[in-house]
Amino acid sequence: MIGKMMLAGALAVVSLGFTSAVHAQSAKQVTVYMYSEYIDPVMIKEFEKLTGQKCKIDVYENSEEMLAKVQQGGGDRQYDVIVVSDAHVPTLVKLGLVQKLDKGQLPNAKNVDAQFANPPFDPGMVYSLPYQWGTVGLIYNKEKVKGELSWDLVFDAAKQPGPFILMDSMRDTLGIGLRYKGFSMNSTNPAEIKAASDAILQAKQSGKCLGFEGGVGGKNRVQAGEATLAVVYNGDAIRATTEDKKLGFAVPKEGGIIWVDVMLIPSKAPNPAGGLAFMNYILDAKAGAQLSNFNKYPTPNKASMATINDEDKKNPAVYPPEEIMKKLEYLSDVGANTKLYDEAWTKIKAQ
Secondary structure, rough: OOOOOOOOOOOHHHOOOOOOHHHOOOOOOOEEEEEOOOOOOHHHHHHHHHHEEEEEEHHHHHHHHHHHHHHHHHHHHHHOEEEHHHHHHHHHHHHOOOOOOOHHHOHHHHHHHHHOOOOOOOOHHHHHEEEEEEEEEEEEEOOOOOOOOOOOHHHHOOOOOOEEEEOOOHHHHHHHHHHHOOOOOOOOOOHHHHHHHHHHHHOOOOOEEEEEEEEHHHHHHOOOOOOEEEEEEEEEHHHHHOOOEEEEEEEOOOOOEEEEEEEOOEEEOOOOHHHHHHHHHHHHHHHHHHHHHHHOOOOEEHHHHHHOOOOOOOOOOOOOOOOHOOOEOOOOOHHHHHHHHHHHHHHHHOO
């Protein structure tokens, strides 16, 4: 893997737990591929100051776009870190597109909260380390949506309160459809997947659906007054609800998705040492709190909790209460049955 290299000075870097390997790559650029609006721009400048390396952020809006780029045309050679949803980690590992982490270069990995330290999608965190976690639910206009939220507001034409946006993410949207129909979000039963697909297609064709958007796009259209509600990630919604008090966010009563976005190093990363330095920086206690205070997503970093905004700690939309947590489900790798999801999603998008 990556050997340790010596270079004097840079006490600020040492204080963050960085190793000397960072400095040997000081002339290089660290390129990170992640969802849009997913990091405080101030942190990029801080990372560059601490390491002497430039940091470029490339963005994507949905997981399908990310997977296609990483798998095709040398995409795994373009990036030093990719930030992806937990459900995609097994696929990336099986395809040989990511490399094992050199934990000797990641002293801040010790800060990861125990509940994220041995995830089912990557036992022992061999390939990945957590970036943020959260939920999927509905951002909505409180003047037009009253009472307890239900997925009926999307899937039942008689209860749709106005125009809405579906999420442009295959597993998230089909998972929600499966939950609405009373099935596991990781079902491999063709009949259950078809039932979820039919419900989504019916919602799409209801006359009130404005189409599919990434989480940020859906949030923006509700905030602009174009849509009454949208399926979004909670952090995207919380930032909007902070700015506009007529907006709200909640996980519907039937439950929803819990996810962990993780950081990985592509197998052919041009600057893997820089990628490890970026990961280690994100897992610093101060940086981790700054990230979550900006994103409004809960932190997987136990060392960061002391400086998380008190308002966010008390906000059930950010840190869900136990009764909601019990109704959340992780999306998992469904192996060869991904074909069933691909076929269903193609049908939904084509009609």
